[in-house]
Amino acid sequence: MNTATRKMLECGAADFGLQLSPEQVEKLVLYAEELKKWNRKINLTAINSDEDIVIKHFVDSLALAKFVKADAMLVDIGSGAGFPCIPLKIIMPALRVTSVDAVEKKIIFQRNVARLIGLAGFEAVHGRAEQLQPDNKADAVVSRAFSDILTFAGMAKRLMKPEGMIIAMKGKEGREEAEHAKVKLEQMGLTVSAVEEFRLPSSGDARSLVFIRSKTG
Numbered sequence: 001m002n003t004a005t006r007k008m009l010e011c012g013a014a015d016f017g018l019q020l021s022p023e024q025v026e027k028l029v030l031y032a033e034e035l036k037k038w039n040r041k042i043n044l045t046a047i048n049s050d051e052d053i054v055i056k057h058f059v060d061s062l063a064l065a066k067f068v069k070a071d072a073m074l075v076d077i078g079s080g081a082g083f084p085c086i087p088l089k090i091i092m093p094a095l096r097v098t099s100v101d102a103v104e105k106k107i108i109f110q111r112n113v114a115r116l117i118g119l120a121g122f123e124a125v126h127g128r129a130e131q132l133q134p135d136n137k138a139d140a141v142v143s144r145a146f147s148d149i150l151t152f153a154g155m156a157k158r159l160m161k162p163e164g165m166i167i168a169m170k171g172k173e174g175r176e177e178a179e180h181a182k183v184k185l186e187q188m189g190l191t192v193s194a195v196e197e198f199r200l201p202s203s204g205d206a207r208s209l210v211f212i213r214s215k216t217g
Contacts, residue, residue, distance in 0.1 A: 001029045001032055001033070001050050001054075002050070005050040005051060005054055006025060006029065008051065008054050008055070008201075008202065009025065009028060009054045009058060009059070010025065011201065012054065012055060012058070012059035012062070012200075012201045012202075013059065013062050013091075015059070015201055016059075016062055016063055016065060016066060017066060018062060018065055018091060020091065024090055024091050027090045027117045028058055028087065028090055030116065030117055031082075031086060031087075031090070031113055031117060032050065032053045032054070032058075034109075034112070034113055034116060035048075035053065035057075035081060035109075035113075036048055036053075038109050038112075042105050042109075044080070044081040044105075044106060044109055045057070045080065045081050051202070055200050055201060055202050055203055056200065056203065056205070057081075057083050057087070058087050059200060059201060060083070060084070060144075060169075060200060060207060061083050061084030061085075061086075061087035061088060061144070062084075062087055062088070062091065063169075063198060063207065063209065064084055064088060064142065064167065064169070064209070065088060065091060065092065067140075067167065067196075067209070067211070068088065068092070068095070068139075068140050069139060070092050070094050070095065071094040071095065071096070072095060072096070072138075072139035072140055073096045073098075073136060073137075073138045073139050073140075074088070074095055074096065074097050074098070074138060074139065074140050074141075074142060075097075075098045075099075075100065075132075075134070075138040075140070075141045075142070075156075075159050075160075076097065076098070076099045076100065076141075076142050076143070076144075077100050077129045077141065077142070077143045077146055077152065077155060077156065078100070078101060078102075078129070078143050078144070078146030078147070079099040079100060079101050079106070079110070079124075079144075080101060080103075080106055080144075081106055081109060081110070082099065082106075082109070082110045082113060082124075083144055084142060084144055084169065085097050085099045085122075085142070086099075086110065086113060086114075086119070086122075089119050089121075089122055090117070090119070093120075093121075094121075095121070096121045097119075097121065097122045097123065098123045098125060098132075098134065098138070099122070099123065099124045099125065100125045100127060100128075100129050100132055101124075101125075101126065102126070102127065102128050104126045107124045107125065107126040108126075110124040111124045129155040129156075129159070130155060132159065134159060137159065137160055137161040137164065138159050138160050138161065138164055139160070139161060139164050139165070140160070140164060140165050140166075140167060141156035141159050141160050141164070141165075141166050141167070142166075142167040142168075142169065143156070143167075143168055143169065144169040145169060145170070145171070148177065148181075149168050149170075149177050149178060149181045149185075149210060149212075150181050150184055150185070152166070152168055153166055153168075153181075153185060153188065153190055153212055154188065156212075157188065157189075157190065157214075160214075162214055162216065163213075163214075164213075164214075165193070165211055165212065165213050166190070166211070166212040166213070167209055167210070167211055167212075168209070168210040168212070169207070169208075169209055170207070170208045170209070170210055171205070171206060171207060171208065172205075172206035172207075172208065173208075174195060174197070174207075174208025174209070174210050175195045175197065175208055175210075177210070178192045178195055178210045179192075185212065186215070189214060189215050189216065190212050190213065190214060190215065191212065191213060191214075191215050192210060192211070192212055193211045193212065193213045194211040195208055195209070195210050195211070196208065196209040196211070197209075
């Protein structure tokens with residue numbers, strides 16, 4: 001990853017009020033290099049250029065940082081190659097993470113990255129979210145373009161604390177999808193508490209974060 005791309009990473013993080021340390025930048029760079037290396041052999045992600053990895057994977061993931069407590073317990077459903085959980089864990093080392101994906105090769109990749117860059121308090125689980133039996137409930141359950149909001153919320157509800165939150169990471173359609181899901185979410189005992197919209201730097205792609213909480217939490 002060249003100097004210009006590293007600078008893009010730092011500037012993208014700064015857009016969300018984050019100042020990355022040199023160590024954090026190096027861990028993210030190592031993660032990107034490992035992602036590209038594995039991607040040449042197995043299909044982890046369609047995004048493989050340095051610029052796209054930085055903006056569409058790393059910066060997109062880091063948009064969550066200001067909404068999650070530094071020492072929170074986070075469950076990432078359908079995490080794929082580790083987004084958003086690994087970039088978040090790199091910049092928030094006290095975060096306790098359970099990463100879940102049904103595709104074994106993606107979980108093997110995540111475990112490899114966790115060993116390579118020394119992520120303590122990070123567990124990558126091969127399986128389906130419906131089968132997950134966590135010892136402790138999560139402060140936040142997140143998913144990035146994994147499924148529709150209702151399906152995701154149905155999986156996530158039983159995994160979160162009563163006062164916890166569900167975060168659906170969506171594209172430009174997030175607010176509209178959340179509006180359409182409101183009635184059925186209410187029937188599930190859930191409510192949309194907020195929708196945060198933003199654009200990714202450089203690409204200008206629209207993103208939205210849909211926050212869902214228990215009506216009694």
